[in-house]
Amino acid sequence: MAVLCSRCREFEEPITCFLSESGPCSVCKERATIRDQIKQLEDEIAKMKAKHDTLTTPMNAIHDPFIHKLPPRISSSIFRLSLPTLTNEEHLEAILESWDNRDSAKILRLGGVCRMWRKLAWETPDLWDILYLRAGRLGCSQSVAKLLPDLVCEWLERSRNLPLTIFYSALDSDDAAEVANELIVEILNSHSHRWRILNLTTTAHTFRRFSASIQPNQLVGLGLRLVYQSSNPFQPPNFLMESELTPTHLALDFPLASINVRWDSITHLTLRNNSIEECVDVLRRAPGLEWYNLFIYPSHKTSFIKPILHRHPRLRSLRLSTSYDIKDFLEALNLPSLEEWTQDVHSQELPVAATLSLFERSGCRLKVLHLTTLPHDLEGLTTLLQAIPSLERLRLSFRHGLGVNIMMDDILARIFRPAPGSSNSSGDDPASGSFLPLLQFMECTTLGRYAPFTWDRIPQLYRQGHQRSLTLSSVVHKLDITDETALQLLELTDEGLDLQIFDLSMGGCNFLKKFRERMCEQGI
Numbered sequence: 001m002a003v004l005c006s007r008c009r010e011f012e013e014p015i016t017c018f019l020s021e022s023g024p025c026s027v028c029k030e031r032a033t034i035r036d037q038i039k040q041l042e043d044e045i046a047k048m049k050a051k052h053d054t055l056t057t058p059m060n061a062i063h064d065p066f067i068h069k070l071p072p073r074i075s076s077s078i079f080r081l082s083l084p085t086l087t088n089e090e091h092l093e094a095i096l097e098s099w100d101n102r103d104s105a106k107i108l109r110l111g112g113v114c115r116m117w118r119k120l121a122w123e124t125p126d127l128w129d130i131l132y133l134r135a136g137r138l139g140c141s142q143s144v145a146k147l148l149p150d151l152v153c154e155w156l157e158r159s160r161n162l163p164l165t166i167f168y169s170a171l172d173s174d175d176a177a178e179v180a181n182e183l184i185v186e187i188l189n190s191h192s193h194r195w196r197i198l199n200l201t202t203t204a205h206t207f208r209r210f211s212a213s214i215q216p217n218q219l220v221g222l223g224l225r226l227v228y229q230s231s232n233p234f235q236p237p238n239f240l241m242e243s244e245l246t247p248t249h250l251a252l253d254f255p256l257a258s259i260n261v262r263w264d265s266i267t268h269l270t271l272r273n274n275s276i277e278e279c280v281d282v283l284r285r286a287p288g289l290e291w292y293n294l295f296i297y298p299s300h301k302t303s304f305i306k307p308i309l310h311r312h313p314r315l316r317s318l319r320l321s322t323s324y325d326i327k328d329f330l331e332a333l334n335l336p337s338l339e340e341w342t343q344d345v346h347s348q349e350l351p352v353a354a355t356l357s358l359f360e361r362s363g364c365r366l367k368v369l370h371l372t373t374l375p376h377d378l379e380g381l382t383t384l385l386q387a388i389p390s391l392e393r394l395r396l397s398f399r400h401g402l403g404v405n406i407m408m409d410d411i412l413a414r415i416f417r418p419a420p421g422s423s424n425s426s427g428d429d430p431a432s433g434s435f436l437p438l439l440q441f442m443e444c445t446t447l448g449r450y451a452p453f454t455w456d457r458i459p460q461l462y463r464q465g466h467q468r469s470l471t472l473s474s475v476v477h478k479l480d481i482t483d484e485t486a487l488q489l490l491e492l493t494d495e496g497l498d499l500q501i502f503d504l505s506m507g508g509c510n511f512l513k514k515f516r517e518r519m520c521e522q523g524i
Helices: 026-063 072-082 088-097 105-111 115-122 142-158 175-190 276-285 327-331 352-362 378-386 404-415 455-463 483-494 511-521
Strands: 130-135 164-170 195-202 221-226 249-252 268-275 291-297 317-321 340-344 368-374 393-398 441-446 471-476 498-503
Touching (some): 088 164, 088 195, 088 291, 130 142, 130 175, 142 175, 221 268, 268 276, 276 327, 368 378, 378 404, 483 498, 498 511
Parallel strands (some): 164 195, 195 221, 221 249, 249 268, 317 340, 340 368, 368 393, 393 441, 441 471, 471 498
16 A cells, blocks of 8 residues: 655645655655755855855955054044044034934944954944934834844943933834833933933933932033823923932923922023023023023913013023013013024014113123014114124024015115215215124025025125125025126125025025136136
């Protein structure tokens, strides 16, 4: 009787073996022999591959003149120079003005070249003292989220005992991300004594997990931005350590009571989502404050109490953004050291009277003025500028471009008007020549396709009176300048006016520079 061997039984349509029950058929024997030969070849290939990988290291030692011939100290320095990282000062600026989200993967690419490069990179601690990490929704997949805690732990251990700069953004979007986030926060807490710059963008739930048992005595920069959760939008955040934090640079996106810091140590501060009362209260708490960037929101109190006038002797720069009436805030300030004023008024009219009142009682000499999303209020703007003769740098950004050129032509005419007593002065206007006499730089930006200046009038305005050292810059979304006008503007730059026109429709290039190159190519 025919018997099926064990191998033949694996076929869906069995093949009948006609051998005795003592062994497989000849076909099965041949297949088994070939399978054994394949296994032997696979083992041999694996051995050859391992030998090939082993020979890579001595081959690199012979042919690579970089790693193996330079002292490790110099090679490590070259590694550091090859990475486009920010300086401490740039990181401090990043937490105050923008929430940075850079790429940390460039360091890993160094270790992917060969074993020696990887070994050297791992043994260079200051390649690993900066970490940019984004986890959760929009950041990484679930599979990557599971690996993140071990990667973060290994990353920070390679930095040894160096001060750490950490930019961490995390959202509890799913179970895997939440578990990974909990473990990462524990790792960051364990290194709290090494925090130098810490920037966190996360939910209230995650903020409450931070609790440093060791004083972060190296901390100089702290940025905390709250991400609201639709599932629990009213959960109060806090970032309360076991001891007071003493940063010099602080960016905060939730109530002042939610953090324990030494306010007298702070010199640079950004506040978001705070009321007028809190913004004024900070000036009382932080006597050493020099740079203040705030986004004011209406008071949440049922009855608003006008803040008491407060004099702050050291504040040099104030950047203010709000869509609400800020007259009460301005009337509560006295800033004798103020030199830089930035104001984004959104949909509000420019508070000229309140601003001038602040400048007058402060007795300050303002040098830098930046006004954004301005309405078309020529009278108010010129009144404000007329009262600041100490101004050296001026930036104006209008929310609508139509009609801006008429306003700016008037301002340019005032700027270039002949000085009193000059040969070009009529002497009829006692105020002539007094408009922004110290101005060195002026920039004007508009939205849409409208030009901020009447281009063919600039040469006339510049030449009508005294010529002065001035950089005139313009950022436009669509440029409409004829070649004839462009040639006149080029002649003007040759006469001494530093005119810069940046065309965003052409990638933000300098229009006059490109035009000059084109004229040279055409032999003109």
